[in-house]
Amino acid sequence: MEKTWNSTILKIDVMVEKSKTKGKKTSNVTVDPSIAKxxxxxxxxxxxxxxxxxxxxxxxMRTRWEAPKIKELKSFIPGxxxxxxxxxxxxxxxxxxxxxFEAMKMQNKVLCPFTGVLKAINVxxxxxxxxxxxxxxxx
Amino acid sequence: xxLKRKILELQKRKEEILQGGGEKAIAKxxxxxxxTARERxxxxxxxxxFNEYDLFVEHEARDFGMETKVLHGDGxxxxxxxxxxxxxxxxxxxxxxxxxxxxxxxxxxxxxxxDYALKMRIPLIGINDSGGARIQEGVNSLAGYGEIFYRxxxxxxxxxxxxxxxxxxxxxxxxxxxxxxxxxxxDNISKMFITGPEVIRTVLGEEITMEELGGARVHAEITxxxxxxAESEMECFDQIKKLITYIPWNxxxxxxxxxxxxPKPEFNIDEIVPGDSKQPYDVRDVIRSIADDSDxxxxxxxxxxxxxxxxxxINGDTVGFVANQPLILAGVLDVDSSDxxxxxxxxxxxxxxxxxxxxxxxxxxxxxxxxxxxxIRHGAKMLYAYSETTVPKxxxxxxxxxxxxxxxxxxxxLRADFVFAxxxxxxxxMGPEGAANIIFRKEIMEAEDPNxxxxxxxxxxxxxxxxxxxxxxxxxxxxxxxxxxxxxxxxHALEVSVNKVDDTPWKKHGIPPF
Numbered sequence: 001m002e003k004t005w006n007s008t009i010l011k012i013d014v015m016v017e018k019s020k021t022k023g024k025k026t027s028n029v030t031v032d033p034s035i036a037k038x039x040x041x042x043x044x045x046x047x048x049x050x051x052x053x054x055x056x057x058x059x060x061m062r063t064r065w066e067a068p069k070i071k072e073l074k075s076f077i078p079g080x081x082x083x084x085x086x087x088x089x090x091x092x093x094x095x096x097x098x099x100x101f102e103a104m105k106m107q108n109k110v111l112c113p114f115t116g117v118l119k120a121i122n123v124x125x126x127x128x129x130x131x132x133x134x135x136x137x138x139x
Numbered sequence: 140x141x142l143k144r145k146i147l148e149l150q151k152r153k154e155e156i157l158q159g160g161g162e163k164a165i166a167k168x169x170x171x172x173x174x175t176a177r178e179r180x181x182x183x184x185x186x187x188x189f190n191e192y193d194l195f196v197e198h199e200a201r202d203f204g205m206e207t208k209v210l211h212g213d214g215x216x217x218x219x220x221x222x223x224x225x226x227x228x229x230x231x232x233x234x235x236x237x238x239x240x241x242x243x244x245x246x247x248x249x250x251x252x253x254d255y256a257l258k259m260r261i262p263l264i265g266i267n268d269s270g271g272a273r274i275q276e277g278v279n280s281l282a283g284y285g286e287i288f289y290r291x292x293x294x295x296x297x298x299x300x301x302x303x304x305x306x307x308x309x310x311x312x313x314x315x316x317x318x319x320x321x322x323x324x325x326d327n328i329s330k331m332f333i334t335g336p337e338v339i340r341t342v343l344g345e346e347i348t349m350e351e352l353g354g355a356r357v358h359a360e361i362t363x364x365x366x367x368x369a370e371s372e373m374e375c376f377d378q379i380k381k382l383i384t385y386i387p388w389n390x391x392x393x394x395x396x397x398x399x400x401x402p403k404p405e406f407n408i409d410e411i412v413p414g415d416s417k418q419p420y421d422v423r424d425v426i427r428s429i430a431d432d433s434d435x436x437x438x439x440x441x442x443x444x445x446x447x448x449x450x451x452x453i454n455g456d457t458v459g460f461v462a463n464q465p466l467i468l469a470g471v472l473d474v475d476s477s478d479x480x481x482x483x484x485x486x487x488x489x490x491x492x493x494x495x496x497x498x499x500x501x502x503x504x505x506x507x508x509x510x511x512x513x514x515i516r517h518g519a520k521m522l523y524a525y526s527e528t529t530v531p532k533x534x535x536x537x538x539x540x541x542x543x544x545x546x547x548x549x550x551x552x553l554r555a556d557f558v559f560a561x562x563x564x565x566x567x568x569m570g571p572e573g574a575a576n577i578i579f580r581k582e583i584m585e586a587e588d589p590n591x592x593x594x595x596x597x598x599x600x601x602x603x604x605x606x607x608x609x610x611x612x613x614x615x616x617x618x619x620x621x622x623x624x625x626x627x628x629x630x631h632a633l634e635v636s637v638n639k640v641d642d643t644p645w646k647k648h649g650i651p652p653f
Binding site for chain 2 (some may be wrong): 044045046055059063078130
């Protein structure tokens with residue numbers, strides 16, 4: 001039975017199997033010049049040297065890092081907005097109550113991280129929001 | 140009452156209990172493609188070797204109408220038997236009885252067989268197939284889990300502990316397998332998670348199926364919680380039987396010796412590793428070209444595949460292989476591969492299994508995600524594991540051994556007993572490209588054609604430093620060998636190491652970078 005595992009790793013085994021049926025040795029797969037252009041292989045640079053290599057599903061799935069935008073306030077956990085204490089356009093001080101946010105059965109007070117003017121409030125009371133949602137923006 | 144009638148009564152009682160949860164529940168179990176608990180135990184153990192205990196145990200629940208219910212064996216089968224003649228203690232949760240839920244007596248049966256395995260110093264196998272805690276028994280079932288975890292921890296490193304996930308294993312229950320040495324999973328049958336899809340949906344609003352959240356593939360490939368993956372229960376049992384042949388019964392004995400066999404001729408050690416150190420190849424073929432009968436039992440085959448770990452035999456004796464895999468992610472070390480190798484190294488050390496390390500790596504995986512995931516802390520586990528290990532340790536440097544990677548991969552400096560290098564080995568503080576750019580920065584910048592100068596300097600550096608002889612001149616490697624000599628030298632090194640004594644300062648225990 002052919003394995004249907006959705007990963008590049010099993011595809012290696014498939015490749016190796018194929019090469020064996022052609023009467024070649026496993027190692028011949030890897031010195032095959034077609035590797036340079038093979039769609040499964042990626043180029044990786046490690047300490048200045050370029051390597052052609054297969055990758056893993058987990059490595060492909062990883063979330064790319066983005067520089068944080070300091071003026072955007074994001075939820076770091078999904079939950080429900082219980083109360084919004086400010087309006088767009090308000091001038092706020094660091095430590096002012098921004099909103100009450102319920103997550104994991106805990107009502108958390110979300111405080112303003114620094115002094116400034118709020119450009120937008122992107123949530124309403126009672127709204128359920130996912131993780132990483134921009135709840136408010138500073139000007 | 141004559142004895143004969145008493146015997147008949149015993150037979151009647153046993154017959155009833157052996158039906159487990161009854162026909163309907165068994166039919167349901169079969170509809171899910173699953174064997175019953177006793178069928179599993181019988182399939183796994185040697186024929187007629189299984190003896191069951193605590194058949195007549197009754198549950199303790201007295202609330203919520205449970206007192207009138209009969210739960211045969213309280214949903215778990217325990218006993219002892221053999222696998223290829225090796226004695227093992229085993230428990231198997233019976234999903235047909237109250238969903239295999241764990242109550243007080245269910246837990247007592249499990250802890251009883253665990254205590255037995257530890258006292259008799261024999262391997263313990265646990266087959267998990269349970270809906271979780273028996274809610275009606277309240278805190279008693281939590282107590283049961285805690286007592287199991289505690290015993291898993293005490294037995295860790297003393298007897299081999301194997302967990303087989305053949306059904307749901309959710310909530311606190313998953314921590315028992317996580318504390319054991321090897322976790323076996325089966326596609327579409329195993330399901331492991333702390334909080335299930337239902338909780339995730341209601342609390343977090345994220346939709347996911349059980350299979351996507353904690354199926355066998357997820358744990359075998361993404362999380363690393365599973366060490367072995369099989370497509371059917373029978374394949375899974377074959378994997379367990381094979382593993383049992385490689386490992387000793389406890390930490391004071393050695394694994395059984397097998398008839399020595401030469402590697403198969405189709406794995407020709409001279410033809411596997413390409414000369415160009417940028418060319419990938421499958422390092423498992425190198426292992427197969429060294430191991431007896433080219434037989435290699437890979438652990439964590441699909442997780443962190445950029446390092447390969449597993450068991451083989453050299454001259455009939457079990458060894459553990461740790462090898463960089465240039466085919467996957469260029470064979471780099473990263474968070475997961477360090478975790479994987481460190482744990483395997485400690486397993487081998489605990490159970491007196493010599494370690495053969497095959498080195499060919501360009502260094503550590505660069506990236507923000509790696510740094511933020513704590514590659515420093517995780518990478519340190521490798522250094523810790525190799526340094527504390529006192530079983531015979533042999534390294535063979537096949538090609539690249541640069542920088543931190545050279546140190547981490549069982550270098551002389553981390554207590555290796557023998558370090559051999561192939562003639563194509565490149566042992567240097569960093570790769571030629573990187574090194575030339577730093578050392579000859581000025582010359583390259585000031586040259587009329589910087590690229591040409593760079594190429595020239597890289598070549599210069601390569602010729603001068605990217606070889607095994609600089610390290611050999613300092614005695615950091617013992618000798619430079621031809622690939623074809625590898626197996627015979629490893630056999631010799633293992634023979635020489637038979638009476639190895641290598642002490643560590645007294646300590647209660649170290650503080651590894653967990």
